[in-house]
Every structure is written in structure tokens, then in C-alpha cells.
Amino acid sequence: MVGEQLETMDELLKLQAHLEKYQQIEMNEKDTCDKKELHFIRQEIYRTEVALKMLHEKFEEQTNSVIQSFATEKMISNLG
Numbered sequence: 001m002v003g004e005q006l007e008t009m010d011e012l013l014k015l016q017a018h019l020e021k022y023q024q025i026e027m028n029e030k031d032t033c034d035k036k037e038l039h040f041i042r043q044e045i046y047r048t049e050v051a052l053k054m055l056h057e058k059f060e061e062q063t064n065s066v067i068q069s070f071a072t073e074k075m076i077s078n079l080g
Helices: 002-029 035-079
Strands: none
Touching: 002 035
């Protein structure tokens, strides 16, 4: 479970870097690029934000599973 969580965290970091790259491009070029290019950049930002949100939810679910697993293990070890 923890291994999956680390993979998800790695994906989150990559997506966050991707998002920041496109946000920087938008800031630097919003006055100079054409509307079609700007539209593509903004679509990419939106898609990345949606993907980040979904991945963050997955990470939270994984975290809750890990916590539940440790709590269950602790209860079992206290019984024995």
C-alpha cells in the first residue's frame, strides 16, 4: 500500500510541475500569443488541474487505507 502511495505522490509531483510550466507560459505569453495558442494553454491548465484533483483524491483514499491498516494491525497486536 505504501509503495502505491509513493507512486501516486510521484505522479502528483510530475503533474504539479506540468501545471506550473503551463501557468508560467500563460503568464509570460498571454499578451503575445494568438488566441488559438492561448486557448490550448488554458485547456492544458484545466485538464491538468482536473487530473491533479482526481489524483489527490486517490492519494487521500490510499492514505486512509494505510491508516486503517495500521490501526487494524495495532488492535490485533494488542489482543495477542
